Structures are given as C-alpha cells and as structure tokens.
Amino acid sequence: MTETPDWAGKARVVMLGRQGCHLCEDAWSVITGVTDELGVDRAEESLDAVSAADREEYWDKIPVTFVDGRRHDFWRVSEGRLRSALSG
Template sequence: MADVAHPQGHSVTVMTRADCPACETAERDVERVCGELGVPFTVADVDTDPEWRAEYGDRVPVILVDDAEHDYWSVDETRLRAALGG
C-alpha cells in the first residue's frame, strides 16, 4: 500500500472493493474532507491482496489514518477531521 504522506506526516487510505455502495460513499466523504484539509489520500482494493482481504474484507470500507485503522463501514467526518488536525 503506497500512501502519500502529507507534509505534516498524515496519510489516509480507503480500503474498499468493487461494487460496494458503502465504499463509494466513504470514498466521496474522505475525498471531500481530505480535499478541504489539503491531505492526500489513496484508495486500495482489498481483493487485490490476500492479506488485506483477510484483515479488512468483512469490514469494508476501512479508513486508515497514518496506516492505523481509524473507521470502518462509514466515515465519522468529525473524528477524521480531528485526526488530521482540521
């Protein structure tokens, strides 16, 4: 997983899978929050890696902040903003 580090050291990854409506919503939410705060994010499909599928597969979408699990199933925008310093 190649996160792009923010100048302040933050990175956000949305662990997702194809044909997942909750994942699409989470991606839009993360894109909006990260866009407002100037924090880059990446999206990774859990089904492309057996370890990711085993770790996150039953809880997607999973939001990682600085490579640590932050949220799953949905995005808590207030909590995400706080974690990113916004």
C-alpha cells in the same frame, strides 16, 4: 493482524474498499471532501489487490479507513472524526 499493512501508508488517508460497494462509495465521498478541504493526500486500495491475509482480516469490515498508516474507521466514515484525526 497486528502489523500495519505496507499499502496503508501510501497516503495520509487510505481507504480499503471494493468496486461496487455502496458503503465504499459513501466513505470515499466523505474522505474526498475532508482531504480536499484540508489539503491532505489520499489513496484508495482495492480489497482484491491486497494479500490473502489482509483480505481475510478486512473483507467483512470494508470500507476500512487508515490515517497515518493506522486503522481509523470501518464500515462508515465519520466526517467529524476524520477531520479531528487529520487536524490533531
């Protein structure tokens, strides 16, 4: 997939995940901490709610984090890397 999905621009940081995914819970915890500290908006999008093409693209990479509408990380979220992306 070459185009950024529309839902990836819902907030400054968007995480694509799925309920019951322990990696998603861990990633959301990091995202919440960093975005709260920096005063940045965030949103969570369910893999089950996106298009079939997006599910095909991202199902094996969740959680997938987008910053400013662009894919940033997948599987795990690095607090330092996220903070750097939001501060730069």
